[in-house]
Amino acid sequence: MSEKKPVIEFKDVTFWHGGGNEKPAIKNINLKIYEGDYVALLGLNGAGKTTLQLCINGVIPNSIMGDFEGEVIVYGKDTYDTPVREMAKMVGMVFDNPEFQLSQMSVAEEIALGMESLGFSYDEMVETITEVLDIVGLQGLEERSPFGLSGGQQQRLSIAAALAMEPKILVMDEPTSNVDPIGKEEIFSVAAQLNREKNMTVIMAEHEVEVMAAYANIVIVMHEGEILLNGTPEEVFSNVELIQKLGLRLPQVTEYAHRLNQLNLASIKKPYPVTLNSAIERYKDIL
Template identity: 45%
Template sequence: MAEQAIEVTNLTFEYPDTEEPVLKDISFSIDYGEILGIIGPTGAGKSTLAMCVNGLVPQVINGEMEGDIKVKGMNVHESNVAAMSEHVGFVFQEPENQLSQMTIEEEIAFGMGNLGVPREEMLGRIKDALSQVSLEGFEERSPLALSGGQQQRLAIAAVLAMRPTIMIMDEPTSMLDPKGKNEVYDVLKNLKAYGMTGIIIDHEVERIAAYCDKVLVLDGGEVQMFGTTEEVFTKIDRLHELTLHAPQVTEFLSQYNQQFDGKLDLATTVKKAVEVYESANK
């Protein structure tokens, strides 16, 4: 297999003073340009897994790790978090917790400064990053004067300015109102168009189905399902066993088939579901 953007092999991780590993023998890989959605019940180990990919676990958050994680062919264990931050950007759930500077411009410059990006190059990158998240003209404002959705877009811009190949987002929209959620997902759509590789953790399966190429289902620290979005979300019985559910349209098509003896394909987005249903019910 050619080099993958992220390659995880037999990863097991245990926090100190716990009886059981939080991640058990996890293996998966994603290719350059793919977006992976990670879903699973609360406590499944989703955030821990995401933090393993940039080395935060176990380098900053301690514990015992076995197995291999390669990012762009590099072994994450042999690198450190600071060096990895050039390759892997991380956006957390609460935007306020990851902002620290007085102005938006400084906020975006902060990460680049740590990477040693020359000053003259910074200005161009700040401009690019702000335009990617539609915050042009906000350079001089305070990050704290922004709405939640704008703050999260700023956090994304600060990561983008570091020009990572891979972007990890851990429930980036769960604290946001509907407007803020849409703003952040619009940015994601853009990133995908730019060919960015990404990992998103989110409970909203409808969003995951619309934006991700692949889905990994984690439960009890184990990979329960892994495949393309279609493959995972059409195995509805398995999802239900794991106390999860498919997008509403997929649930509808599945129940329609059961109740009315139909043979509709299980689509996972509104557009495809409408096509499937309409062509069978002309």
């Protein structure tokens, strides 16, 4: 049986931002991500999540100045030698501030922008726009100005614009940071749907640990540019002391399990449950 090949591979990647920064934004990153993975990137601000994500489509090192060491291979292509516009066909990017990603006069034109650059035919564009608007739930808003949409709608439009390029990987950098609770739920469910139904590889930097524990199959914890933990949500969140020491939140059910153990009220074995459903399953025997 052949070994499963990663679609994204970081090999000893270190990056220093320009301007004489002595401290690297990310250092010695070795990471393999496989097709269909839903990866949650956790870490405080400045942990290196955004820098790591920008390496995936080659914005680092091709567009952002700095010193780059190592290799990032995406679907067999070295991002160092591949223009970002080429990588755009494989990697869709969604950033934290939706308004800063929009530039066109209408929703339809915003989605078409990337396709126009790649020379899609008119019919293909119309078909794709209908399809991606359907996926993100913005049907009927084709002629609206992107700047007249709510924060959640704008972010879903950014996702639609990324999806229109038919990427195999969707990278999202704190996509819900400027969005209200309803908008957050919409974005999480769109990402989960793409991962589940289209087998799209999703890499999402996010602070909502409960949601990440429910959707992601891989959780990566970063701190000061390094990957400290990498594994399934259960494996990662069971490192309760370390995660708390880093100042990160844990899923409430995980924290609850840990407190029960600490207070000798129960003896819950690691890995701890990370979602409500898994907790109910585990505690059925105790209760």
